[in-house]
Amino acid sequence: MRMLFNPDGFVVNLADEIDIDEYAVFIGGTIVEMVSERPSDRHQALISGEWQIPMDVVNAENAFTENEWRDSQMPKAQQNVTAIEYGEEGIPGTAQQWQKYWLALRKWTADNPDFPDSTKRPIAPS
Structure with a gap:
């Protein structure tokens, strides 16, 4: 060609x-x-x-993936806070740790200098 x-x-x-x-x-x-x-x-x-x-294509694809990941994690974090506060056992971490995780997820956007590097995602309580 x-x-x-x-x-x-x-x-x-x-x-x-x-x-x-x-x-x-x-x-x-x-x-x-x-x-x-x-x-x-x-x-x-x-x-x-x-x-x-091109890097702009790679970055756009990575940003799309990271936005989807964040959007899937935020409800889980909220649900875990609620479940822990209602006394459910077996959930790793504390309600406060899950709240901090949720807040970190909110900041996992294009404004974050590490975004969309998936190796620098916020880490869920374990």
Whole structure:
């Protein structure tokens, strides 16, 4: 697969009827033979001939995952606080620990400098 890059290093998409070799000369671009077919729609071509998933795509995917995770954890934390306060046994941690966890979950958003690094998620009481 051949890709055309303009002088600024950006991929140029061409209609099928346009000759890539002629257009490359016309714009002063570079034709690159890619090392493989495009692995997925998420990948973008690099002038080295390799494919890469842009970091903004990775971060957006990670943010989506972390938002879903947080949204699933918040009700559990609230339910555990209530259950402990009503005397249920067998729940790890204290009501106060679960409250602190819930508050940490509320702060697990894009405003948090560690978000969306899943290794730095708030940790539930154990």
